[in-house]
Amino acid sequence: MLVTPFLLLTILTAPAVPLPAQPMLGTVECRLRITAAGVPLVRVRVTSGHDAWFVLDTGATGTTLHAGLARRLGLHASGESHMTTLEATSRVATVRLGAFAIVGLPVTHGLDVAVHDMTLVRRSAPDADGIVGQDVLSRYDYLIDTEHARLTIGRFAAPSSGVHLPITTSAGRPVLLMDDGRGRYGLVLDTGADVLVMEAHAARQAIGDVPPVGRTRGRLETHLGARDVDVELHVGMRMANVDLPPLAMVRLPAEAWSMSPEVGLLPASLFSRVYVSTRMGEAVVWPK
Known part of the structure; x- marks a missing residue:
């Protein structure tokens, strides 16, 4: 039987609380590169x-x-951190970057960043020399437009179009608060995932037992391990007030779900654009 690999780049590194925001100097638009895998x-x-x-x-x-870039730049370990995925927790070395910045933004950040070989990441993004996480992103409002390969980042109001959703944060990551009238649940909006993953009980409450159009076996791959899983293939589904396009979904048993309070990871690739403002507690999504 064919086993389909699915990507979960999601990582939790400590310390998880972003550093204080620096003064904002307007909003800029940056070019993105979108890999063949949609990253x-x-x-x-x-x-x-x-x-x-x-x-x-x-x-x-x-x-x-x-790790290779750290060696080329002569950066030496200055500390340690924990890296946590759905599969495991591991200790990693950290280095201090004194003036990290997204090119185009006139603001720099002093960061302690994890050093990793990024083997999994480079399978879907061969040219990637690192990962920008929420220790940088959560300081800003940002709009990721994969359809036009651009990032708008700074401080700006949410666009009036799209589906507006309240958000909270979990370890700095944006958690969409979905409410279908039976209760509220949270899904991390994740550009590093290509499959919807939910804790099984929460999935049953959120979408019921909607029959998939097909099933297959898959392998959830993370930085620290992999897991063979059953994969549901759906032609689409409605979660709260969001209509999702065709997607693959994995339901994990409670004992395999290590994150809280969120109950799932929602791939940002299901949307043509996503806007996130942690300071305003708001996200906007545009389903494909």
């Missing part, structure tokens, strides 16, 4: 003399640097 990359300034392409990952709490 968005943004140009960043790692040090004063080196720019690189990093995965723009809304589901990652912290920024990560590829």
Whole structure:
């Protein structure tokens, strides 16, 4: 039987609380590169003399640097952190970056970033030299437009179109608060996932036992391991007031779901555009 690999780049790194925001200097538009696997990359300034392409990952709490780039730049470990995925927790080295920035933004950030070999990431984004996480992104309002390969970032009001949703945060990551009248549940809006993953009980409450049009076996792959899973194929579904296009879905048993309070990961690739404002507690999505 064919086993389909699914990607979960989502990582939690400690410390998970973003550093204080720096003064905002307007809003800019940056070009994105979208890989064949649909992963968005943004140009960043790692040090004063080196720019690189990093995965723009809304589901990652912290920024990560590829181990090879750290060696090339002569950056030495200055501390340690924990990296947590659905599969495991591991200790990783960290390095200090004194002036990290998204190219185009006139604001720099001092960050302690994880160093990792990023083997999984590079399968879907071969040119990626790191991951931009919520220790940077949550300081801003941002709109990711994969259809036109651009990122708008700074401080700006939500567009009037699209489906508006309240959000909270979990370890800095945006959690969409979905309410179908029977109760509210939270899904992390994740540019680093290509399959909808939910804790099984929460999925049953959210969408019931909607019959899929097909089933297959899959393998959820994370930075720290993999898991063979049953995969449901749906022609679409409605979650609260959001109509989702065709998608693959995995229901994980409660004992395999290690994240809280969120009960699932919702791929941002299901939408042509996503807007997130942590400061306003609001997100907007445009289903494909």
